[in-house]
Amino acid sequence: MDLQSFFNMGGYAQYVWPAYGLTALVLLWNWWAARRSETEAQTAAQRRNELARERST
C-alpha cells in the first residue's frame, strides 16, 4: 500500500484520522492525569513526613 492512499483512507480521511487522533489524546490525558494524581499525593505525603520529623526533633 502506498503512503498517499494510506493517508487518504479511501476518502474517509476526514473521519478516520480525527477519530484516531482523539483516541490518542484521551489516552495521553489519562496517562498525564493518572501520573499527576499519584505524584501529587506522593509529594504531599513526603512533605507531611518531613514536617512531622522536624516537629519531633
Added chain:
Amino acid sequence: MWTWFHKLASPPHAYRILGNLAPWFGWASLALILVASWWGLVKAPADYQQGDGFRILYVHAPSAWMSMFAYVVMAVAAGVGLVWRIKLAHAAAAAVAPIGASFTFLALATGSIWGKPMWGTWWVWDARLTSELLLLFLYLGYMALRASFDDPQRADRASAVLALVGVINVPIIHYSVDWWTTLHQPASVTKLDKPSIQIAMLIPLFIMIAGFQLYFGWAVSRRLRGEILRRERNANWLKEAS
C-alpha cells in the same frame, strides 16, 4: 484464603503491589495498542460497504466496551465498600470514575465521527446513543457527588449508592439495540452463536480491546496509589515508607 484477602486489601500491601504491577500493564498496553493500530489501519481489509471508514471501529468499539466495563468495576467496588466497609474498595471506585468517564466521552465522540459519513448525522436520540450519554452523566454525577462532601467517608457512602443505582444502565446500553429500533447497528461481535464479522477484521479488534484493558489497569493502579496516599495520611506505614 481470607488472610490472603485481608493482606491484599490492606493499604500498604495494595500500594506496593499496584506499584509493581503498573509498569507491566503500561508497557504491555502500549505494545498491544500500537500493534492493533497498525493492524487495524493498514493490514485489515477494507469493509465491502463502508470501505476504509469502518476502521473507526477499532477505536470506537474498544472505548465503548471500556466505558461499560469500567462502570461495572466501579459499581462492584463501591458495593463491596458499602457492604463490607472496606476503604480500599471505595478508593478503587473513586480511582476508576475519571478513567471510565474519559472512555465514555471517547466512545460518544468516535461514534459521532463515524455516524456522520455512515448515517449522515453526528447525533441522533436513539436508545443506544442516549443511554451511553446517560452513562457519561452518571460518571460525572458520581464525581461531582464525591467532590461535594468534605468528609471522605460520607462521600464514599453517598457516591456508592449512586454508582449502584446507575449500574442498571449498563444492561440497558448493551441490549438497547435489540429492545428498541435504533439507528445504531446491533451487536456483531458479542453474539452468542457466531460473530458476523470476518476473522481478519476481528483479530485487531481483540488486540485493541486487550490493550485498552491493560491500559485501564495501568491508569487505575496509578490513581489508586494516589487515593491510598491521600486517605492514609496519618498511617504509620506511610511514615516509614517515605
